[in-house]
Amino acid sequence: MYDPTIRTVVEVVSAILCFILLRFMIKPYKLTGEGRYLGLPLGFGFLGVSYVIGAIAFAQTFLPNRELAYIQLFSRTFAYCFLVVTYYFSKKPSENSRIKWDITLSLLIVALTASIVVAIIIPQFAVDSYQAAQVYVRIFNIICLIYISIHTLRSHIKKPDQTTILIPFGFILLGTSQYSLLIWAIDESIFAFNGALVLRLAALAIFLFVSYLTFNYSKQRSSK
């Protein structure tokens, strides 16, 4: 059975996890000053924002506020886009790719703003085709997450280490969560919906565990 309270709680917990992760994800950018690592905190920041909006949009009823639902849908998609471009540009450190990264980031921000504005300013579009938009957007999200999973798996295979397998596993869980939501969007299977929420929480918990292991655990170890 669909329970809006459980969904709201899961959205709030996911948002909290994302904002904690943001603290860790910004460190590579702060240390290196490289713009191409900015996509990591932006991605997790947007994911957190999308969960906050989701919590508000889906708090009351099964039929959420459509404009808010659109905003959370788009912000989540752009979160995955930010992550994809970060992984794509992380292999290309040349001066030329820095310009390409700046252009890509600007284009993503313009596209995000434009899509949210269109969804709000043209409410007919938002109300009539939300269900269809949800399906297309989730397919796009799955493609993004497959790319990131393959990228992180390749890095792991190059230099196998038991600690580097967790992140691709986390992204695979996020992708499976999107796939479950796609099934839910098509045939309203409540099992798929609940499974998606559990998989998402598991993925975020893995990211948090890896971050904690790297920064806090090694800090305790070095102080001993």
Add this chain to the structure above:
Amino acid sequence: MKKISRRDKLKIYGDLLMILNDQSKTEKIILTQVQVRMGVPFDRLKNYILELAELGMIEEETSLKLTEKGKQYLSEYAKVLDFMKRMGLAYQ
């Protein structure tokens, strides 16, 4: 001459501190060995060492050694590199 940007220097400082720290554990630091591991011309290496000393990250007593500030920077640098490796991100 190509100007070295801030981000490149951060990596150079991190790598240099890592090498200096490695060498100080086993033997007296020999700059020519550091130069070989860093892969930079000797005069540039001397400049980096001077800059690190000005920043208070290394000091010279009988031999070069990392200060507390240098050790802290190196520890944070190593953690972030480790995190990036775990996240599947390359830092070249």
